Amino acid sequence: MGFLSKLFGGSKTSAKKQVEPIEYNGFLIYPEPIAEGGQFRIAGQITKEIDGEVKSHRFIRSDVLSSESDACELMVKKSKMFIDQSSGKIF
Template structure:
């Protein structure tokens, strides 16, 4: 069965979610989750914060591709911090 799955595509393939340790910034948690794509990495991640007992999440994926995962994660962190500085809690509205 594995041979046919590889030949004709396995429709059950789901991208595996890797656990990442968040970085705390001004009460927000930033998760760096670069997406591998064609030998490069797309800048992606999540920003979360607990507000009134509920965890709010903002996910984003940028169009930028970088050569390494560490580059993509570094850029994501800087963009997320800038976004938090500019938007504050209104990120989740």
């Protein structure tokens, strides 16, 4: 079974970081930059609970930065701007 597991990628463990959300106007912003060729693409999700159901908006931007922390910071800024421009009516 170990051989088949290795053959089909089952032995790889994906260590996904736990992201602390940033609360903004009732929304939770999760910065989740994507590593690409030594740089980090701006990505993440915005969530909000509406009528007991958690709604989520995932986005990936074309912007890439050399620092993961810079990508997180810019993602949060762009998310706040998106929330403000849409008057909070994302979902």
